[in-house]
Amino acid sequence: MKGVLLVNLGSPESPTAKDVKPYLDEFLMDERVIDVNKVLRNILVRGIILQTRPKKSAKAYAKIWWDEGSPLIVLSERFSEKLKTHTDMPVALGMRYGTMTIKTALQELNDKGVDEVLLVPLYPHYAMSSYETVVVKTMDVQKEFFPQIHLTTLPPFYHNSEYIKALSQSITDGLKDFEYDHILFSYHGIPERHIRKSDPTRYHCKIDGSCCHINSVAHHTCYRHQVYETTELVKAELGLDETKVSSSFQSRLAGDPWLKPYTDYEFERLAKEGKKRLAVITPAFVSDCLETLEEIAMEGKEQFTEAGGESYKHIPCMNDSDTWVQVMADWVNAWEETGALPSN
Numbered sequence: 001m002k003g004v005l006l007v008n009l010g011s012p013e014s015p016t017a018k019d020v021k022p023y024l025d026e027f028l029m030d031e032r033v034i035d036v037n038k039v040l041r042n043i044l045v046r047g048i049i050l051q052t053r054p055k056k057s058a059k060a061y062a063k064i065w066w067d068e069g070s071p072l073i074v075l076s077e078r079f080s081e082k083l084k085t086h087t088d089m090p091v092a093l094g095m096r097y098g099t100m101t102i103k104t105a106l107q108e109l110n111d112k113g114v115d116e117v118l119l120v121p122l123y124p125h126y127a128m129s130s131y132e133t134v135v136v137k138t139m140d141v142q143k144e145f146f147p148q149i150h151l152t153t154l155p156p157f158y159h160n161s162e163y164i165k166a167l168s169q170s171i172t173d174g175l176k177d178f179e180y181d182h183i184l185f186s187y188h189g190i191p192e193r194h195i196r197k198s199d200p201t202r203y204h205c206k207i208d209g210s211c212c213h214i215n216s217v218a219h220h221t222c223y224r225h226q227v228y229e230t231t232e233l234v235k236a237e238l239g240l241d242e243t244k245v246s247s248s249f250q251s252r253l254a255g256d257p258w259l260k261p262y263t264d265y266e267f268e269r270l271a272k273e274g275k276k277r278l279a280v281i282t283p284a285f286v287s288d289c290l291e292t293l294e295e296i297a298m299e300g301k302e303q304f305t306e307a308g309g310e311s312y313k314h315i316p317c318m319n320d321s322d323t324w325v326q327v328m329a330d331w332v333n334a335w336e337e338t339g340a341l342p343s344n
């Protein structure tokens with residue numbers, strides 16, 4: 001029997017430093033997130049970052065936490081529950097980090113008699129720190145505990161036309177009551193080094209924008225190419241004015257250079273350029289989370305208005321919108337019926 005495994009990033013158990021610390025430990029000790037050798041990673045993460053970050057992160061989580069729990073978890077659960085009403089297959093939800101494990105979710109499917117699983121990493125774009133780590137972890141768990149299960153993985157869907165239409169619809173809905181001067185597409189950042197590491201040709205990705213429009217096999221795993229492609233396709237779908245749209249990268253940690261331009265610098269630049277009314281969309285995330293609700297909706301608004309901006313709107317992620325659930329249902333049901341996976 002076929003079944004679906006949805007996997008998102010995960011959240012701490014509660015917005016306290018005590019619970020944020022083990023969550024961040026698991027997250028940042030992932031070799032695909034902080035990709036240095038184990039000894040150095042240990043020093044960096046446990047000796048430096050975890051000394052101060054849990055307290056700071058817990059404060060941020062406390063600002064966005066809901067009565068039901070972490071927004072990312074609650075919204076992923078709502079999405080999963082809605083998807084169940086659109087398919088005959090069993091659907092389970094797991095998280096890459098934290099207590100809602102991939103193993104438990106696979107066990108749930110296994111107990112229902114599922115032996116063919118469609119793995120759906122809940123990320124539109126490929127990055128070693130998001131999509132790839134979910135795939136590798138799920139394959140490891142499957143090999144060790146569920147060797148009888150056959151796994152198929154949904155490819156990154158950043159350029160799929162149904163996804164682009166659903167994302168565009170969410171922008172149209174989000175802008176119903178908001179006149180904008182500019183729309184900023186703010187994607188989660190990654191270190192530039194990750195782009196080079198994920199380039200199978202080892203020479204294509206230059207990170208300066210000179211490569212992303214040249215056709216290459218490297219684009220299958222190039223986060224930078226994929227996010228710019230999403231922006232371009234949405235621009236075309238909605239007929240947006242070229243001068244009123246741009247992309248940027250948020251959520252960087254200190255250290256090596258991350259993908260530029262940085263979102264917080266863009267808030268200032270756009271305000272100084274005279275853009276008074278800014279809408280921000282965060283398409284690297286399908287569910288709202290700390291990075292959208294705190295960093296963009298709260299902090300971003302403050303940064304933009306302090307720099308001279310007047311009105312600001314964060315457009316929510318697609319979350320459990322009917323349109324987005326229907327798109328996912330069409331993909332998983334097509335796989336159930338014919339084995340086909342979504343293409344462009």
Ligand SMILES: C=CC1=C(C)c2cc3[nH]c(cc4nc(cc5[nH]c(cc1n2)c(C)c5CCC(=O)O)C(CCC(=O)O)=C4C)c(C)c3C=C
Nearest residue numbers: 009010011033034057072127129130188190284289290291
């Ligand atoms: C080296 C550090 C990090 C990389 C690389 C990274 C990539 C990356 N992350 C997401 C999605 C999310 N990240 C979230 C939170 C978060 N991310 C990092 C670090 C890196 N992410 C940290 C330390 C944190 C925790 C919070 C903090 O202390 O700032 C979240 C939110 C989780 C939640 O509970 O709400 C998401 C989602 C992607 C898609 C990605 C690569 C493209």
Ligand SMILES: [Fe+2]
Nearest residue numbers: 129188251291
């Ligand atoms: Fe992150």
Ligand SMILES: [Fe+2]
Nearest residue numbers: 205211212225
């Ligand atoms: Fe590129």
